[in-house]
Amino acid sequence: IKHLVWLRNDLRWLDNPALYYAALEGNIRVLVTATPTQWKKHHESKAKIGLRAGLIRRLFAKLADSGISAELITVDTFDDLPDALERYCLSHGVEHIWFNQDIPIDEQQRDQGVSQQLRGKGIESHPQSVDLIVPNAVLSQQGTPFKVFTPFFKRWLSLLSMQDWQPLPEPAPQGEALDFIEPEIHWEQTYRDDLWIPDQEIAKQKLWHFCHTKEADYQAKRDYPMEPGTSTLSPYLALGALGPRECLFAIQYVCEQTDRRWQDSIWLKELAWRDFYRQLMGHFSFLAMGKPFKNETDFIRWNQDEALFEAWTQGNTGFPIVDAAMRQLNQTGWMHNRLRMVSASFLSKLIFADWRKGEAYFMSKLVDGEFSANNGGWQWSASTGCDAAPYFRVFNPTRQSETYDANGDFIRRFVPELKTLDAKSIHNPSPTQRIECGYPSPILDYKAARLAAIQAFADLKEIK
Numbered sequence: 004i005k006h007l008v009w010l011r012n013d014l015r016w017l018d019n020p021a022l023y024y025a026a027l028e029g030n031i032r033v034l035v036t037a038t039p040t041q042w043k044k045h046h047e048s049k050a051k052i053g054l055r056a057g058l059i060r061r062l063f064a065k066l067a068d069s070g071i072s073a074e075l076i077t078v079d080t081f082d083d084l085p086d087a088l089e090r091y092c093l094s095h096g097v098e099h100i101w102f103n104q105d106i107p108i109d110e111q112q113r114d115q116g117v118s119q120q121l122r123g124k125g126i127e128s129h130p131q132s133v134d135l136i137v138p139n140a141v142l143s144q145q146g147t148p149f150k151v152f153t154p155f156f157k158r159w160l161s162l163l164s165m166q167d168w169q170p171l172p173e174p175a176p177q178g179e180a181l182d183f184i185e186p187e188i189h190w191e192q193t194y195r196d197d198l199w200i201p202d203q204e205i206a207k208q209k210l211w212h213f214c215h216t217k218e219a220d221y222q223a224k225r226d227y228p229m230e231p232g233t234s235t236l237s238p239y240l241a242l243g244a245l246g247p248r249e250c251l252f253a254i255q256y257v258c259e260q261t262d263r264r265w266q267d268s269i270w271l272k273e274l275a276w277r278d279f280y281r282q283l284m285g286h287f288s289f290l291a292m293g294k295p296f297k298n299e300t301d302f303i304r305w306n307q308d309e310a311l312f313e314a315w316t317q318g319n320t321g322f323p324i325v326d327a328a329m330r331q332l333n334q335t336g337w338m339h340n341r342l343r344m345v346s347a348s349f350l351s352k353l354i355f356a357d358w359r360k361g362e363a364y365f366m367s368k369l370v371d372g373e374f375s376a377n378n379g380g381w382q383w384s385a386s387t388g389c390d391a392a393p394y395f396r397v398f399n400p401t402r403q404s405e406t407y408d409a410n411g412d413f414i415r416r417f418v419p420e421l422k423t424l425d426a427k428s429i430h431n432p433s434p435t436q437r438i439e440c441g442y443p444s445p446i447l448d449y450k451a452a453r454l455a456a457i458q459a460f461a462d463l464k465e466i467k
C-alpha cells in the first residue's frame with residue numbers, strides 16, 4: 004500500500020478530506036485505530052463506544068464496495084499509537100499517511116507524536132473535517148481569539164459567506180468490490196441502537212428530513228423536550244459520521260428553496276456554537292486540564308455531599324423535570340438541550356456541586372459526548388466559563404417545567420410514578436401526592452439554595 008488513510012473521529016466516506024484526496028492518488032488503504040483505555044480516561048460512554056463500533060463496521064462494508072480495503076487495530080492509549088503506526092507502515096510499505104486534523108489537546112499531541120515518529124513518510128494532514136471553519140481562521144481584527152460568542156458568530160458568518168463550502172463527494176472507487184471482512188471489535192458495547200442507527204446514510208437522511216420539515220420552525224420548537232423540534236444529529240456529528248459541511252449545504256439548499264437567507268438560520272447558529280467551543284479548546288488549552296475559564300471561580304468551595312450528587316445522577320432529586328431529564332440521559336444516552344441546561348444548573352448552582360463532576364458524569368452517559376461542547380455547556384451553566392450565564396441566573400426547575408413541559412407529558416414519559424398527576428400538580432407534587440406516588444421529597448429548598456449560590460459567587464468579587 005502506498006497511501007494509508009488514518010481515520011479517527013471522522014467515520015464517514017462523504018466529505019472526508021483525507022479519504023477523498025488520498026483516493027485520487029490510488030493505491031490506498033484505510034486504517035482505523037481504536038484506543039479503549041484512552042476513551043475510558045476521557046470518560047467516554049458505553050453508548051458512544053457502541054455507536055462507534057457500529058459505524059466502523061458500516062464504513063468498512065461501504066469501503067469494500069468501492070474496492071477500498073480497511074483495517075482496524077486496537078491499542079490501549081494514544082501513547083501507543085506512534086509505535087503501532089510505525090510497525091504497520093513498515094510491514095505494509097506505506098509511503099504516505101493521510102489524516103484529518105483535530106483540535107483537543109490530547110488529540111493534537113497524538114497527531115504530533117505520530118507525525119514525529121513517522122517523519123520519513125509523507126504526512127498529509129487536512130483541516131476542515133470536524134469544524135465548519137477551523138479555529139485559527141476565526142480571529143478578531145487584532146488577531147486574537149474571540150471569547151464572546153456574538154462577535155465570533157459575526158466573523159464566522161462573514162468567513163462562511165466568502166466562499167463555497169460544497170461538501171466533497173465519496174472517494175473514487177479503487178477497482179472491483181472486495182469481500183467484506185468483519186472487523187474484530189472486542190471492545191463493543193450495547194447501546195440504544197434503535198435510536199441511533201449506526202449508519203451515516205441514515206444520518207444523512209435524518210439531516211435532509213430535518214431541514215425539509217423542521218428547520219424553519221426550529222426557533223419556535225427547539226426548547227420543548229416533548230416536541231421532536233431539534234435534529235438529534237449530535238451523536239453522528241460527535242463521531243464524524245456526519246460532517247458539518249453536509250449540514251451547511253442542506254441549510255443553504257433548503258433556505259434557497261424557500262426564499263430565506265441561509266445566514267439567518269437559527270439552526271446554523273447552533274453549529275456556530277459547536278465551532279465556538281471547539282476554538283476555545285484550541286486556543287486555551289487549560290480548559291482541557293480541568294480549569295475554569297474564570298480563574299477566580301476555582302476558589303469556590305463546592306458542596307461535596309455525595310448523597311445529593313447521587314440523587315441527581317439517578318434522577319431522584321424530587322424535582323420532576325430534573326429527574327425526567329436525568330432518567331432520559333441514563334436510559335437513552337441523550338438529553339434535550341433545554342434539559343441539559345436545567346439539570347446542569349441544578350447540580351452546579353442549587354446542589355452547588357463542582358461542575359466538573361457533572362461534566363464527567365454527562366460524558367460517561369452521553370452518546371454524543373463531545374469534550375468541547377460538554378465542557379462549554381457545563382462552564383456556561385456553572386457561570387465559570389467565558390460568555391457564560393451570569394452568576395445570578397439560576398434556573399428555577401419548576402418554572403422551567405411549567406414553561407417547557409406545560410402538560411407534563413415529558414415528565415410522565417420518564418417519571419412514570421407521577422403519570423396520574425394532572426398538568427398543574429405534576430411540576431411540583433404536594434407532600435401527600437409524593438407519598439401516594441412513591442416519589443421522593445425535594446432534596447433541597449430552591450429559594451435558599453439559590454440565594455446561597457448567588458452569595459458564594461458575589462463573595463468572589465473580593466478575590467477578583
Ligand code: FAD
Pocket residue numbers: 225233234235236237238240241273274276277278280338339340341343344347365369371372373374376377378379380381384
Ligand atoms: P440541534 O439543536 O439540532 O443542533 C444541531 C447541532 O449543533 C447539534 O447536533 C450539535 O452538534 C450542535 N450544537 C447545538 N447546540 C450546541 C451547543 N450549545 N454547544 C455546542 N454545540 C451545539 N453537545 C454535544 O454535541 N455534545 C456534548 O457532550 C454536549 N454536552 C452538553 C452539556 C451541557 C451542560 C449543555 C448545556 C449542552 C451540551 N451540548 C452538547 C450542546 C447541546 O445540548 C447538544 O448539542 C444538543 O442538545 C444535541 O441535540 P441536537 O443534535 O438535536 O441539536
